[in-house]
Amino acid sequence: MKLPLFEAHTGIWEGTYTRLNEKGEVIDRHKSRLFLKMKDNQWIQKNEYTWDNGKKEVHDFGASLFDEKGVLHYNNKRIIGKAWEAGDVICLEWQYNEQPGTHLYEIITLLEDGHRMRTWQHSRNGKFEGLTMIEERRVAPQEAID
Numbered sequence: 001m002k003l004p005l006f007e008a009h010t011g012i013w014e015g016t017y018t019r020l021n022e023k024g025e026v027i028d029r030h031k032s033r034l035f036l037k038m039k040d041n042q043w044i045q046k047n048e049y050t051w052d053n054g055k056k057e058v059h060d061f062g063a064s065l066f067d068e069k070g071v072l073h074y075n076n077k078r079i080i081g082k083a084w085e086a087g088d089v090i091c092l093e094w095q096y097n098e099q100p101g102t103h104l105y106e107i108i109t110l111l112e113d114g115h116r117m118r119t120w121q122h123s124r125n126g127k128f129e130g131l132t133m134i135e136e137r138r139v140a141p142q143e144a145i146d
Contacts, residue, residue, distance in 0.1 A: 012145060102123070
């Protein structure tokens with residue numbers, strides 16, 4: 001199965017997440033390092049987050065499967081959702097398993113200079129809760145991932 005956009009997004013990415021509340025005020029900012037790999041019909045992902053105050057989080061999503069239509073299905077401890085290629089972007093929708101009522105929508109766009117931009121729309125119980133803006137750059141190809 002050909003999934004050119006997913007393939008183009010593999011590798012190690014570093015960037016910054018900026019979370020805004022529904023009024024547009026910054027409520028969180030942290031650095032990220034993502035490890036994204038495709039193998040057969042699997043998407044393998046691990047995210048590392050660090051804050052200026054020393055806080056760290058690591059989320060290993062393990063392997064998620066693509067179905068016969070090329071839709072990626074997440075179902076792990078942290079999230080349940082799906083992702084798909086749409087034109088020249090990747091779209092996602094998911095929910096946090098440990099935060100009932102959450103629903104997030106994401107658009108990922110690959111830029112020509114080795115950067116990508118991502119935007120999350122957050123809602124809980126049908127109410128808008130803000131946005132997350134993410135700017136990242138690829139620092140290594142997927143072959144550099146263990």
